Amino acid sequence: MRITSAFVANSRVPLIQAAKTLIAIGLSWALCVLILRIDMPIFAAIAALLIVAPSVNQSFAKGVERSLGVVAGVLLASVMAQVLPVSNWLVLLIIAVAVAVSWMAKLSVGMTNQLVISAMLAIAMGAGSWEFAVTRVVETAIGSLVAFGVNLLLVPPVKVEPARERVAMLGGEIAESLVRLADALESTQTPGQLQGLLIEVRLLRPMVTSAQSAITTARESLSMNLWAAKHEPQLQEIERVLDDRLRGMATEVIGMTRAFFDHYDDELCREPMVHDITDQLRRAAHDVRLLVHLAEIDPTPMTSAIPALTAPLELRTPSGRRWILIGSLMEDLRRIHERLAELDVDA
Template structure:
């Protein structure tokens, strides 16, 4: 054994004990973890908060004229819950809450009519209300509202004549006010995030095609090809995100007074997303095939250089489409050549037997990619 070495039986040194300060820091971090889980990744827009507050105040004032004996809590709560990120969601939430209150009041009335007023009646009404919501397939918001309304009617309204009817009217008025305020005061739109997501996906697809052209036309190492495959696989999550933002944008346009100015943009983005769906599938397949079957002799094939050139042209034309349909998107790199590169027929030659399956699959995928992109280019012109 050399000096400074260790024998196989030597035990490793014990872990260093934490100092008092270190233990306190660890405890503080552990304590903060549950707190952070209750925090959203982004703040709610201040305008949304102000609209919610305005709806609650207006609902409180309006409903106070209906029943002066009771504070209009139901109306204020309905207005607060109804103000949502889109007018369509506000309308849906208003209907759900109104139905929940009405059904809850009916359940409370029927339960009291059948069982009288024993001490366990409220608990029975809660259970029955939840089962009614489940049986009628109500959404969670309405299902929860039913037992709450029934419980309040039985506990508070039992001694107050007309309490149930007043609460129904109060809830409906608060819901209507919430929808109206959200519709009137700068109704939110989610078109721009969808616009940017579609444009970003298109530019990333073009970058993958340029990377494939580099693999087929010049020497690259395995690390470059593996990284290219990883980036190509990330196109799927980007595609899913873009589709989700399109659905959110479409939802924000329903019942929105500003929808006419943005409907054409969203329609174009949806059509472009359909085209990108096909292109993403083909480009991902091409990247996977090249990564799985690549060898150094592939670049010597007569058609490889032509395929690489067609990939570069397709990437150029796809960027051209993105530039035309998303001129307001941020970080868009303007093309030096604003004209479509189009394509030229590839002269088919017999490849080496070890490459003919890969070459054939690349040609077929490239044909589909070219058709989709050129169709979009023709629509722009």
């Protein structure tokens, strides 16, 4: 692990985000100079810097948190400056009191930090009168409101496309897992191949989590967003595909592969019913790909638009104890079929 990973991000902040931060700071500074007649509106600049966030919803939450922290810190510094003479020891005492109050009130880390920093800055800038306290509070409010307004009006980023991509990747991997299982059923497998098959299919679980996380981020990016109405139907469709279909399919494909791993024998590929099952697995993979393409904003299907898994498969009784594996595969295939059958209705 590189030491720089502790303070260097994997990717740059979007340029629009940096530009919005600079605009918010500049506007806050100018307004405070014009309205409040102060030369160094540091609190306004700090508020603007901290509040411009990737989403409007986050910006609003940060605005409330930081503003309350500044107000509490300035008031604490003003009260203590009225009672005790300003000195180095007073700064240390204010820090101790601020931390203690934050701990007792169970304040968030962001608000605690803002409270302590604001109290120290207030003392350093000459806190000692209620006029100073009121001015700092108003200054902070201006910075917060300007930052929120800038974030609201200047192209708030919408995260629907990354969510769509994650769901499409999940669907593609489910389809690949079905094909890999079909190929494995048709040939003799070594212990290493069986283990590799199981390891690969288990990657579906973190992919489901990743897709859900991307949808949550997209939902947050649309909260309090002026362009939310345009993107909301797309996000709802993506979310429906994940929750109603792909999430369950991932569980079923993992279960099928696990059953194959547990009940495999070298003669399984000669079982007459295996060919029919592998055919259905490939048809299901086709329809999963089709489902993912239908979930895209601008679909460009790479396969036929006609669902291939048209009816559940009926099998004859398998030989020996292979009925356990065959039955398990058939039950999961039935569940996948039921999810994919909705394609006909939706189309």
